[in-house]
Amino acid sequence: MFELSQTFTFDAAHTLKRHVSPEEAASSRRIHGHTYTAEVAVRGPRQPDTGMVVDLAVLRAALAEVRSQLDHHFLDEVAGLGTPTLENLCVFIFDQMSARIPQVSAVSVSRAAGDRCVYRPQA
Template structure:
């Protein structure tokens, strides 16, 4: 039996983006409040009753959050272009050693109504 647990966090950050639509505003430094949710899927450990201790997941997400919160995302190492897609990939990459592994990362901007979801397959 597989169970999925998740934890959310948010961060405020600025960025620029080179694009053809909404180009003028995107080129200027501007900021957003981003929300992220990380899910982990796996079996329940009979000894603890947990898939993964949510306290451990919160600790790991705090280290990721600190790399993004109140930063210019253009300058975050390993992020590449600061798109929702790349934020999902960045967050997943920071957690590759979690066991059970991350099964999904979702990043969204509530104020704009946009989101990206990365679904990771587990073997």
């Protein structure tokens, strides 16, 4: 069994309603942005005819399609995303990617501040 992964970055703005200190809640409610890094992993055996789990060109093309839905967008308005949390970004990217490439096994999304979320759905 093999696992390959590919990363991509995107810049996006959002708002977020939080239940924390008034100072933190106020800054999150304002429109603000982040640079995100997403990593998509695919898992499976090598295909006998190609020797690959997934052709990386196919993986990159699917990632580019998903990236185009997020990069330089206002995440609050991305259809199907819901509240723009790291968790929901992981699920959104997973759902978009697995519709194109069924071998997707995990998605992680991180920000430069050190925050990271990993989504591995139950098999």
